[in-house]
Amino acid sequence: MCFMSFFFLFFFSMINFFFLIYFMMENMVLFLEWEIISFNSVMIVMSILLDWMSLVFMMFVSLISSSVIYYSKSYMSSELNLNRFIILVLLFVFSMILLIVSPNMISIFLGWDGLGLVSYCLVIYYQNMKSYNAGMLTALSNRVGDVMILMLISWMMNYGSWNYIFFLNFMNNDFSMNIIGVLLIIASMTKSAQxxxxxWLPAAMAAPTPVSALVHSSTLVTAGVYLLIRFNLMLIDMFFLKFLLLLSGLTMFMAGVSANYEFDLKKIIALSTLSQLGLMMSILSMGFSDLAFFHLLTHAMFKALLFMCAGVVIHMMNDIQDIRYMGGVSFYIPLTSLCLNISNLSLCGIPFLAGFYSKDLILEMVSMSDLNLLIFFLYYFSTGLTMFYSIRLLFYLMINDYNLLVIYNLYDEDYLMLKSMFMLLFMSLFVGSFLSWLIFNYPYMIYLPFNMKMMVIYFMMMGLLMGYLISKMKIYSVNKFLMVYNMSNFLCLMWFMPNLSTYSLNFYFLKISQNLSKNLDMGWSELYSGLGMYTIIKNYSIIYNFYQMNNFKIYLISFFFWMLIFYLLLLLLLF
Structure with missing residues (x-):
């Protein structure tokens, strides 16, 4: 089933590629719609919108998922229920494809909720307490966005249609459209973890590594960004976008700082995803939706590759994820190390790799814009931090000595994993320039003074230097040197956000629901509804059954009993 799924998805991505070329050459959009039910002039319809944007995104999603499934054949080889895992991954991919091609809020919600449900099933896949907690945090965080989409659907009944593409252009100053915009932005913030x-995003690392590669590259976390890109015409003049710009800039900064304190390999990569999502959301809130989409696509390729390489390293280290135990892996798995370094450098934005084309363009557009110093600082400092944690990761994995055991048995790479990774390696090298020719009708030529133009390189070099210096020292000496243990704790724990979202908020809500369940569902409701009625009817039926099965004896006994009472009453009356 694994190979069949791989071939199907790979073939599907190739078909999408040819359709994409044809649609772009003909400047064509295909809109398919069929009606399911109609009431009071509101139609529930199933719609499909095929344009260059949905086709290119579908191509990327199916290509990445095909390589992830091929990779899973080897990575999950000891799994007894491998087919169940593959079916869950396929459900996940199809939910994302439904969301991509839908111009209708009902079908978008089906895809959106499908992603949330299947992601919960995949996060709790290993079935231990940590996975259950992570799955519940993921599900509850995403429920907030689901509720916003439901409110959005009910509010859009005012317009008599859920096909949002029909009224994006001409209603962007309407008050009710502002309500739609706010609901949409909050929903996207939950899905894209701003x-x-x-x-929930680092907690979702409890899922198997192939799932992490899929979730953090092109599916779940990008759903919010994609939805905002689709709605961008409506959101242009919204004041709430300024808040989104600030929050996404802070997300980018917070994730970059936290990644430098983290020691779990998968969580470092997850925090780098969070940082890149902040970059996409912030440039989107400035109005450059095409740049956000460009970075979304390039980021998908090298991030999936980065997770796959991390999976190989974790496998080789006997399922240990702590980077302090690792070191010198380039001697034992040179080809995987090559893939890991290229994807890492692409994430940093090293010139002429995939990430450079989108990140450099975004930062130059930021330099051109009339934003305040805080946003400018958040953008550039976060770019430096990306280089910082990438060099730190490089030191711990490649350059430092191996720290785990005296006697060890490190094995060479698995060819199934390597083939799937090399497909993405090729894309990570060339997809930036390919997409820049494909997406933009005209080349973005941005003229800036020399120092402004070189600002990205300056910050990258500063991040590289700081990463080198800090990696040469031990983390304990850094804390002693800074003399700010509490500040380190604050930065390491993502500004105490996991504590706030799990222990503080969810605890009270779950306590309320526990009391309601105990007093209502298992109390009054239980007594007077289904089970209570069942018990009463059961008792009555036992009595009736007893009467029916013993009717002759009962009639005789009751006859003599009543005759006796009658004679006793008669005697009492006479005497």
């Missing part, structure tokens, strides 16, 4: 909903 502050204050950030804590």
């Amino acid at each position: 502050i204050p909903f950030s804590s």
Whole structure:
């Protein structure tokens, strides 16, 4: 089933590629719609919108998922229920594809909720207490966004249609459209894990590594960004976008700082995803939706590759994820190390790799814009921090000595994993320039003074230097040197956001629901509804059954009993 799914998805991505080329050459949009039910002039319809944006995103999602499934054949080889895992991954991919091609809020909600439900099933896949907690945090955080989409659907009944594409252009100053915009932005913030909903994204690392590669590259976390890109015409003049710009900038900064304090390999990569999502959301809230989409696509490729390489390293280290135990892996798995370094450098934005084309363009557009110093600082400092944690990761994995055991048995790479990774490696190298030719009708030529133009390089070099210096020292000496243990604790724990979202908020809500369940569902409701009625009817039926099965004896006994009472009453009356 694994190979069949791989071939199907790979073939599907190739078909999408040819359709994409044809649609772009013909400047064509295909809109398919069929009606399911109609009431009071409101139609529930199933719609499909095929344009260059949905086709290119579908191509990327199916290509990445095909390589992830091929990779899972080897990575999950000891799994007894491998087919169940593959079916869950396929459900996840199809939910995302439904969301991509839908111009209708009902079908978008089906895809959106499908992603939330299947992600919960995948996060709790290993079935231990940590996975259950992470799954519950993921599900509850995403429920906030689901509720916003439901409110959005009910509010859009005012317009008599849920096909949002028909009224994006001409109603962007309407008050009710502002309500739609606010609901949409909050929903996207939950799915794309912006502050204050950030804590679920590193927690979702409890899922198997192939799932992490899929979730953090092109599916779940990008759903919110994609929805805002689709609605961008409506959101242009909204004041609430300024809040989104600030929150996404802070998310980018917070994730970059936290990644430098983290020692779990998968969580470092997850925090880098969070940082890149902050970058996409912030440039989107400035109005450059095409740049956000460009970075979304390039980021998907190298982030999936980065997770796959991390999976190989974790496998080789006997399922240990702490980078302090690792070191010198380039001697034992040179090809995987090559893939890991290229994807890491692409994430940093090293010139002429995939990440450079989108990140450099975004930062130059920020330099051109009339924003305040805080946003400018958040953008550039976060870019430096990306280089910082990437070099730190490089030191711990490649350059430092191996720290785990005296006697060890490190094995060479698995060819199934390597083939799937090399497909993404090729894309990570070339997809930036390919997409920049494909997406933009005209080249973005941005003229800036020399120092402004080189600002990205300056910050990258500063991040590289700081990463080198800090990696040469031990983390304990850094804390002693800074003399700010409490500040380190604050920065390490994502500004205490996991504590706030799990212990503080969810605790009270779950306590209320526990009391309601105890007093209502298992109390009055239980007594007087289904089970109570069942018990009463059961008792009556036992009595009736007893009467029916013993009717002759009962009639005789009751006859003599009543005759006796009659004679006793008669005697009492006479005497």
